Amino acid sequence: MLLRLPDPERRFATVELDSPGLRGECEWRAGAWRRRIGRPRTQRIEYHFRVVDRRGRVRHLLDPTATCTVRTSFGPRSVWEAGRYRAPDWLDQPGVSGSMTPLELPSELAVPLPVMVWVPRGLRSHQPAPLLWCHDGPEYAERADLLRWAASHVRARTLPPFRLVLAQPVRRLQWYAASPGYLRSVDLALEALRERYRVRAPLAFMGASLGGLTSLLVGMRRDDVGAVLAQSGSFFDPRLDDQESDFGGFGRITRAVDGVRSGRWRRAGAGPQVALTCGRHEENYANNKAMAKALRRRRVPVRLTDVADLHNYTAWRDALDPIWPNLLRETWTATG
Template identity: 45%
Template structure:
C-alpha cells in the first residue's frame, strides 16, 4: 500500500496476512518500523509463523513500514507520529478488520519513533516493543554529530520530566549488553517506571544489530503479543 497526503509525504508499506484468513477477519495488528529489514535480516515473519503454528501467539497481521527518509522521520519527529496515527492506521482500519489496539515495534531510531508516536497520541497502541532505542541524552551518549541530536534529546528530556503515566500501553524494552545504547535504555526504563508506566527492561546478549534483535524475539516479543491478545479479549 501507498498512503498519500501524510505530513511526511507518501508512506510505503506492505501488509502480511496469515494464510487462510480474509480481510474481514478481525486479527491483531503488529506494526513494524523498518519492516522490510526486520523481515529480511531478523526473520520477523518466520518467527511469527513458527510461534503461531506452535500456539504461542494468535495469528497477527503484520505491517512492514518502509522507512523512507529514515533519520528525518524516525528521529523524534512528531510529524511522523501524526502520519502513522492519523493516516496510516485509518487506512488500515478501512482495508482490514482489526482486533484490539495495534502493537508497535522498532529498533534503534525505530524504537524511538515508536515511543514518540504513542507519547503524542496516547491510547493508540496497546503495546510497544522497543529494541535498543536511540534515547540519546547529553552526558550519556557521544552522538552530538547526529543531525537530529537536538530533537532527540529534547524529546527524551520531555519524557523524563513527566511525573504521571501518559499511556496505558504495555512497554517492553530490550537492549544488548555490548552496545552503546545500553545506559540510555536502562535510564528510559527507569524513567517510565517512575512515572507509573507498565514497563519492563531486559538486557540481552548481543550488539546493536539485526541478529541480536532477532534473538530477543523469543520470548520478549512473543510474550508481548500473547499478552496484547489476551488484553483485547478482556
C-alpha cells in the same frame, strides 16, 4: 582469541580489524595479519578487515577462515560465535505462509508511507485481528527473519492470527528522529489500514535503534497502543550520548526523550506495556536503563532485558523470544 587474515606475500601495507568496539591495527607475522583480543564480552562478533594495499587503495575483506557471514546495513561481515551461543529454535520451523500486500498509505510528508502488510494464511480482510506495526519492517524481515518468527507463532498458536505491517522509511534519519510530521502520518496511515482491514485493538509497535525510539513515541501518544517493543532504542540524552551530538536530529530526539521521561508526552492511562532489549555492552545501554527507570517512575509497565550481543539485527532477532510474544499474547488476549 586470535583473528587472522592470511597475506603470505605481504600485499597489504596495513590491516585493521573493523568491528564494533574492537577496532585497531593488526600485526603482520608469519605470513598473516593477526589481532589477538581478550575473552569477548559478547556471544557473537561481527567483523571484517580494512586493508590498505601498496598503492593506497582501501578495501574491506571478510575473514576467509570464518565459518559464518552475515549481511548488515554496512555490507557483509564475518561472524565469530562463542561455543555457548544458540540461535532461536523457531528458525528451524517451516517456511513462511500467507500473503504480502504492498500499500502506499497517506501521510503529511512529501511522499506516502510505503508498507508491506503480511497476513497469515486463512485470515480474511473482513475478520477482526490484532495489528503489529514494525518500523524498518523490510530489514527486520530480511535480516531478523521476522516473517518466519510471526508465522511460527501463529502456526503454533502461541499468538493469535495477526496482521504485520512492515513499514519502510523513505528518509529514515529524518522520519525516525522524533519527527512530528511522521508521528502524525502514522495516525493517518492507521486510519487507512482500518478502512481496509478490521483491526482489533489494542495495537502493537516495534522497532530497533531509531525505530525503537519512534515506536515508543507512537505508543506514548496514542491511547489505542497496548504494547511496544524497542530494541536498542536510541533514547539519546545529552549527558550520556555526547558522541551522537553531531547527528542532525539529536536536539529533537533529546527533547522528545525528556518529554517521555518527565511525563509531558501524555496519553490516557499509564501507557502501553513496554519491552526494552539492549546489548549490555553497546552505547545505547545507558540511555535504555535511564528510560526504563523513568518509565517505572511514571508507573508505565516496562521490562528491560540485557542481551549478550551488540547493535545488530541478529541480536534483535535473538531477543524477540520470550519477552515479545509473551507481552503480545497478554495484550491481545486481554481484549478477547
